[in-house]
Amino acid sequence: MKLAALGAFDGLHKGHMKVIGAAGSNGGVVFFEPLPRQMFGGLSWRKRLTTPAERYELLRDNGISSIITLPFDGITAATTPQDFTRLLIEIGLFNGFVVGYDFRFGSEASGNTVTLREALHHSGFSVTVVDPEDVGGVPVKSERIRELLLEGDLSRASDLLGRVYGATGVVSRGRGVGSTLGFPTLNIRVPESKLLPMPGSYATFARIGCKRLEAVAFVVPERNLVEVHVPSIEGDYYGAQASVEFVSFVRAPVLFDSEEMLKKMIKNDLERSMEVLREW
Numbered sequence: 226m227k228l229a230a231l232g233a234f235d236g237l238h239k240g241h242m243k244v245i246g247a248a249g250s251n252g253g254v255v256f257f258e259p260l261p262r263q264m265f266g267g268l269s270w271r272k273r274l275t276t277p278a279e280r281y282e283l284l285r286d287n288g289i290s291s292i293i294t295l296p297f298d299g300i301t302a303a304t305t306p307q308d309f310t311r312l313l314i315e316i317g318l319f320n321g322f323v324v325g326y327d328f329r330f331g332s333e334a335s336g337n338t339v340t341l342r343e344a345l346h347h348s349g350f351s352v353t354v355v356d357p358e359d360v361g362g363v364p365v366k367s368e369r370i371r372e373l374l375l376e377g378d379l380s381r382a383s384d385l386l387g388r389v390y391g392a393t394g395v396v397s398r399g400r401g402v403g404s405t406l407g408f409p410t411l412n413i414r415v416p417e418s419k420l421l422p423m424p425g426s427y428a429t430f431a432r433i434g435c436k437r438l439e440a441v442a443f444v445v446p447e448r449n450l451v452e453v454h455v456p457s458i459e460g461d462y463y464g465a466q467a468s469v470e471f472v473s474f475v476r477a478p479v480l481f482d483s484e485e486m487l488k489k490m491i492k493n494d495l496e497r498s499m500e501v502l503r504e505w
Contacts, residue, residue, distance in 0.1 A: 410453055
């Protein structure tokens with residue numbers, strides 16, 4: 226029997242991985258794109274923890290090769306629970322599905338785990354419901370991870386994710402200010418839908434190709450930008466894909482009275498970052 230984990234899976238945190246793991250070593254994953262919350266979350270919703278590309282890469286890194294994307298649009302949102310279950314049956318690759326305890330589906334989220342199990346059981350499909358994954362006695366939820374990232378609490382966010390939070394983007398040309406100050410940066414532009422942690426400096430690892438390098442980064446969420454200084458890197462990387470892992474928050478943004486003060490602060494950020502990363 227081949228099972229598929231079913232859900233939105235934004236972040237692929239410990240709770241999501243528990244659901245995916247319950248599908249077995251040869252199981253698949255079925256998810257929605259875009260995320261339902263992107264359509265209905267409104268201004269209160271904080272953006273995605275994983276872009277589509279990041280989500281695919283994380284799944285592949287965890288040995289998942291059977292990945293099905295279900296489009297989510299106005300038509301999907303208006304689909305009745307009964308029609309939605311027929312859509313799952315028509316995929317034709319799986320004999321059953323695994324969902325989290327709080328899974329909802331169908332028009333106005335009117336379907337739940339009980340509805341899903343009843344509808345699929347009549348067609349010979351199994352439904353496994355997975356209990357929440359608790360950390361510190363609290364269920365792991367994507368929204369809580371967003372809150373922690375926006376507070377700069379990377380340690381607790383990593384505990385819930387099961388990995389260091391990161392972002393992937395394209396190296397773009399900046400204004401050259403970093404080079405002028407003696408700290409050249411890779412300006413990584415991330416997709417607008419991606420959640421960046423609170424503004425400020427961070428101890429990070431930067432990854433370009435197969436290289437994973439110690440770095441210090443400055444996050445500018447309103448510009449979807451991460452400015453990364455890698456002491457040991459040389460060369461032109463414009464247009465290349467790069468990623469950054471946020472290990473520890475160093476400081477919040479401050480205003481500087483002079484260029485010398487700014488250079489001194491960046492130097493301090495770099496030294497503190499290297500100390501943190503050496504112990505990592």
